[in-house]
Amino acid sequence: MKNWMTLAAATCLLASCHTATQKQKDELIGNWIEVMPVNLQFVQGVTLNADGTAASIGMATLKYESWDLTENKLILNGKSIGNGQTIDFSDTLDIVTLTPDSLKVGKYGAYRRDYYRVTEIPAAPKKNSLLDSLQKTDGTGELQTRIFEGTLPAASCPGIVYNITLYNYENSGDGVFKASLTYLEAENGQDKTYEFSGRQYTLRGHATNKDATVFQFVPFDKNQETMNFIFEENKLTMLDREMKPIESKLNYTLLLQ
Numbered sequence: 001m002k003n004w005m006t007l008a009a010a011t012c013l014l015a016s017c018h019t020a021t022q023k024q025k026d027e028l029i030g031n032w033i034e035v036m037p038v039n040l041q042f043v044q045g046v047t048l049n050a051d052g053t054a055a056s057i058g059m060a061t062l063k064y065e066s067w068d069l070t071e072n073k074l075i076l077n078g079k080s081i082g083n084g085q086t087i088d089f090s091d092t093l094d095i096v097t098l099t100p101d102s103l104k105v106g107k108y109g110a111y112r113r114d115y116y117r118v119t120e121i122p123a124a125p126k127k128n129s130l131l132d133s134l135q136k137t138d139g140t141g142e143l144q145t146r147i148f149e150g151t152l153p154a155a156s157c158p159g160i161v162y163n164i165t166l167y168n169y170e171n172s173g174d175g176v177f178k179a180s181l182t183y184l185e186a187e188n189g190q191d192k193t194y195e196f197s198g199r200q201y202t203l204r205g206h207a208t209n210k211d212a213t214v215f216q217f218v219p220f221d222k223n224q225e226t227m228n229f230i231f232e233e234n235k236l237t238m239l240d241r242e243m244k245p246i247e248s249k250l251n252y253t254l255l256l257q
Contacts, residue, residue: 201216
């Protein structure tokens, strides 16, 4: 009798877990737009369909294809397109909170993304929305535009042509940027260009010089890597991922045009 009751309880528990998971799956179906406080003009997110397929919203280099839910974790699968190649990926995110209108997910114990539900996918932002995200206050001066360009080394192709356009107010250390990276002869001998934009921050010091001025470029598209450059009057010199100068005889400098 006792064993029968234990088995019955376990069966009910499994059924409850299954029901809860299915209910949560149903609640996840729809269009989710990421909350981006640094730039409210940009729209990106993901569509989760009832048949398990998924689609990216506003992200050309990160293509979601399918999704699943297991043990309160959202699994997003798709293809990452960038750096001259296409790579399959699977991203597992903890569901922190889920309501009919909002979704918060995290990873490794840290909150990372907030989404809100929409019935219809918003229209693409207007072309000048990047500049609209700049906040002008008294004393910031006039808007200035600077373009830095150069061909830097690459392991997978003859080189990468960097073109970074920086917009900021002359008395402000932060701004926005748009970047064009052209991978030379990357696909069957043909050049391949990737374009993205984001925030620019001015930092003080790097790993070997605490007084250096560093421009940090943080893309809105999380599929693109953050770039760090030493700024010196009319040039930008790339730092490695550890914020150290790259020791090489090859060119790692972009010049002001």
